[in-house]
Amino acid sequence: MKLYNYFRSSASFRVRIALALKGLQYDYVPVHLAKGEQKQPEFAALTPEGLVPMLETGDGLRLTQSMAIIEYLDETHPTPPLLPADAPGRARVRALSQIVACEIHPLNNLRVLKYLVHDLKADDGAKTDWYRHWVAVGLQAYEARMAEGTRGIYSHGDAPTLADCCLVPQIFNAQRFDSDLTPYPLTMAVFQACMQLPAFQQAQPSACPDAEP
Amino acid sequence: MKLYNYFRSSASFRVRIALALKGLQYDYVPVHLAKGEQKQPEFAALTPEGLVPMLETGDGLRLTQSMAIIEYLDETHPTPPLLPADAPGRARVRALSQIVACEIHPLNNLRVLKYLVHDLKADDGAKTDWYRHWVAVGLQAYEARMAEGTRGIYSHGDAPTLADCCLVPQIFNAQRFDSDLTPYPLTMAVFQACMQLPAFQQAQPSACPDAEP
Structure with missing residues (x-):
């Protein structure tokens, strides 16, 4: 997996925590928000929102929106769970x-x-x-x-x-x-x-x- | 169920759609946001956020945040589903x-x-x-x-x-x-x-x- 993110982005940080809690390895791809790198064509070609975090999964999915990404990780890698059972x-x-x-x-x-x-x-x-x-x-x-x-x-x-x-x-x-x-x-x-x-x-x-x- | 909401609140409207799609009946409790009724003690006693929508379930749960409410409805009343299976x-x-x-x-x-x-x-x-x-x-x-x-x-x-x-x-x-x-x-x-x-x-x-x- 590849996580496109920015060290100071708090939405990126959410996903980094979830990946770490689940012990999942990933490539860290920095996108410098303060320099506007999220608006560069290379990144925009990957995700129309031009926002980080974006998680590229091993099977080529490109997931956006931090809470949606974390729920996906929780569904596909259920241990340890990040949502209660009830x-x-x-x-x-x-x-x-x-x-x-x-x-x-x-x-x-x-x-x-x-x-x-x-x-x-x-x-x-x-x-x-x-x-x-x-x-x-x-x-x-x-x-x-x-x-x-x-x-x-x-x-x-x-x-x-x-x-x-x-x-x-x-x-x-x-x-x-x-x-x-x-x-x-x-x-x-x-x-x-x-x-x-x-x-x-x-x-x-x-x-x-x-x-x- | 009771839905505390406001006709013009777009987050309330989301939950009303979900309830209607699932065919669930509820009591409509209006909270007039433009008049600040969400800040009145009676409502604040029910939910500390002072925000609508708030859904009170038959078993006394008081649920807040529209997306969380809709996911709850989807988990507890799965038909028709509001999220895909995959x-x-x-x-x-x-x-x-x-x-x-x-x-x-x-x-x-x-x-x-x-x-x-x-x-x-x-x-x-x-x-x-x-x-x-x-x-x-x-x-x-x-x-x-x-x-x-x-x-x-x-x-x-x-x-x-x-x-x-x-x-x-x-x-x-x-x-x-x-x-x-x-x-x-x-x-x-x-x-x-x-x-x-x-x-x-x-x-x-x-x-x-x-x-x-």
């Missing part, structure tokens, strides 16, 4: 993942921040306020979910799931923007627990071949 | 759904447009440009996917899927903002095909009990 648990894990992937990350990724600055003439302060606002709205919801009865070491029980694959990159990202994370102690405890695991450590941006200081 | 097909349908749910809708929902106007002082023109920009970026990707080999009447083959549940509400929304949809003929053909089906007609905003002109 439908309510699966719904909870998917909803947690989507708090990050549908409520926080889409508002705060590179192309959106660029639009704010270039098209809406937002200054640095306004851009940072925007970033932190959506992190806070999303993490408040995540924290409320962590306070529910279903607590465990990780976001859902005592094994990492799709939700943790989504949460951890978002926390890395929020830390880069100096978001205040003290209101989310339960969420941060999950983050710390994840970062004790080799899979999360190996997948983190600083461990990537294309990492920059 | 893993590559499932990955494709989920990725299509996420083009809408992670790349377009999060940028264009009510609370984000309010932030643009109130906090970033965007005028009407800038707000509309923003809206149409993200619709165009997302639908270009969707259209490219529709041009792939896997064509059918709907987004994936000849039966409606989760992808169509996500696409149709987004098109309704884009039409409200007068987005130019002529560059997406394949996507619009899918939309038209969906709108021939009673399930999509019954779920549309104008057919809801809380519909406003």
